[in-house]
Amino acid sequence: MLNRRQTLGLGGALVAGAMLKPGDSAAASTSAHDAAADHRFRPVNTPDGTTLPYKLVNGVKVFHLIAEPVEHEFAPGLTAQCWGYNGRVHGPTIEAIEGDRVRVYVTNKLAAPTTVHWHGILLPSGMDGVGGLSQRPIEPGETFRYEWTFKQHGTFMYHSHHDEMTQMAMGMMGLIVVHPRQPAPPVPDRDYAFILSEWSLKPGTSRPDPNEMTDFNLLTLNGRCFPGTSPIIARTGERVRIRFGNLSAMDHHPIHLHGFSFKVTETDGGPIPEAGQWPETTVLVPTGATRTIEFIADAPGDWAMHCHMTHHLMNQMGHDLPNMIGADPAKIREAIKNALPGTMVMGTNGMEDMSMHRAMGHMQTPENSIAMQFGEGPHGAITMGGMFTILKVRDETTSNTADSWYQEDPSNMAQLATAAELKRDGI
Numbered sequence: 001m002l003n004r005r006q007t008l009g010l011g012g013a014l015v016a017g018a019m020l021k022p023g024d025s026a027a028a029s030t031s032a033h034d035a036a037a038d039h040r041f042r043p044v045n046t047p048d049g050t051t052l053p054y055k056l057v058n059g060v061k062v063f064h065l066i067a068e069p070v071e072h073e074f075a076p077g078l079t080a081q082c083w084g085y086n087g088r089v090h091g092p093t094i095e096a097i098e099g100d101r102v103r104v105y106v107t108n109k110l111a112a113p114t115t116v117h118w119h120g121i122l123l124p125s126g127m128d129g130v131g132g133l134s135q136r137p138i139e140p141g142e143t144f145r146y147e148w149t150f151k152q153h154g155t156f157m158y159h160s161h162h163d164e165m166t167q168m169a170m171g172m173m174g175l176i177v178v179h180p181r182q183p184a185p186p187v188p189d190r191d192y193a194f195i196l197s198e199w200s201l202k203p204g205t206s207r208p209d210p211n212e213m214t215d216f217n218l219l220t221l222n223g224r225c226f227p228g229t230s231p232i233i234a235r236t237g238e239r240v241r242i243r244f245g246n247l248s249a250m251d252h253h254p255i256h257l258h259g260f261s262f263k264v265t266e267t268d269g270g271p272i273p274e275a276g277q278w279p280e281t282t283v284l285v286p287t288g289a290t291r292t293i294e295f296i297a298d299a300p301g302d303w304a305m306h307c308h309m310t311h312h313l314m315n316q317m318g319h320d321l322p323n324m325i326g327a328d329p330a331k332i333r334e335a336i337k338n339a340l341p342g343t344m345v346m347g348t349n350g351m352e353d354m355s356m357h358r359a360m361g362h363m364q365t366p367e368n369s370i371a372m373q374f375g376e377g378p379h380g381a382i383t384m385g386g387m388f389t390i391l392k393v394r395d396e397t398t399s400n401t402a403d404s405w406y407q408e409d410p411s412n413m414a415q416l417a418t419a420a421e422l423k424r425d426g427i
């Protein structure tokens with residue numbers, strides 16, 4: 001059930017942990033995925049991310065988070081000096097089972113003090129991780145121990161709770177997925193998890209700006225912006241669960257999935273009783289909250305999944321541009337060409353032509369920046385960036401599915417209308 005990327009991401013953890021059972025005292029390195037072997041739950045897949053391994057010590061799952069600077073790639077061609085955990089932005093997903101006793105060591109390798117808050121987890125006040133309120137900050141070089149028993153299941157998050165504005169803007173967050181001890185059927189065939197976040201990274205710079213309040217220019221799914229996001233995959237007829245957690249500084253994200261009607265089955269407060277679930281195609285994920293959706297992937301195809309705020313589908317270059325719709329840019333280019341050589345003016349028909357110029361190398365952009373919108377699809381440019389990815393549903397999936405495009409039956413495709421058709425229908 002693991003896809004190619006997930007298998008790669010897990011590396012040796014699966015092998016090392018395959019034979020461990022709860023209660024083993026051996027301190028062998030493993031991950032929550034070992035339990036999948038006895039079918040108690042479907043392991044969660046964090047696209048473009050990974051799951052944090054643990055050691056089982058006298059029945060306690062022991063995790064180690066290391067807060068540290070990370071050079072992070074948002075999409076090919078765009079990297080930044082961020083802060084994350086265990087060499088990643090965002091941190092690896094912590095996965096466990098309801099009832100598990102867990103111990104999480106947090107080592108601070110940053111130059112600044114930090115803490116970790118376990119967002120939505122029901123635990124003792126002293127383990128809550130709020131700097132100054134529930135503990136003193138973890139100074140650089142120190143390691144703190146957090147410990148609790150999971151009394152609940154669902155989708156939760158962890159994040160810095162010290163100098164939050166700075167540290168969260170730099171990337172210090174991750175997901176926590178707790179599976180039910182007694183899974184209630186139907187257990188999903190696919191279980192994906194995304195963390196939604198936003199960044200301000202001025203073109204040509206290499207450090208996110210934590211002082212930004214409104215003009216975020218990188219909107220990410222698991223720290224990646226389209227076209228850097230990996231697609232997600234399902235086989236036709238499978239039950240798919242997708243978990244969204246939002247830790248954006250200032251924005252909520254209405255996540256829209258094409259092609260399906262889904263139900264919102266849980267929040268970070270817990271499962272929603274079936275009688276309270278209603279059908280949706282867009283789920284609003286407020287900042288500081290999680291939402292989980294489930295549906296049957298009963299229609300094969302390449303289906304867009306994205307935030308519906310159109311400015312959250314733009315990358316860096318889409319900001320602070322003059323409105324040139326319907327104007328003649330030639331005169332402006334002429335007027336400024338000596339003062340600002342290489343300047344592009346937004347096209348008179350929108351952004352697509354500008355992105356095409358950029359992609360074809362006609363347009364100069366600052367070093368370490370990416371086009372505001374532009375992915376390559378089977379039928380031309382996909383004129384989006386940011387919080388956008390693709391759900392690929394196929395009757396049969398293979399290791400190549402992620403890189404393939406859906407071959408639609410031509411009779412089911414929008415086509416250039418013929419003269420005969422126009423005449424027939426009186427157009």
Ligand SMILES: [Cu+2]
Pocket residue numbers: 219251252253254307308309312387
């Ligand atoms: Cu959004």
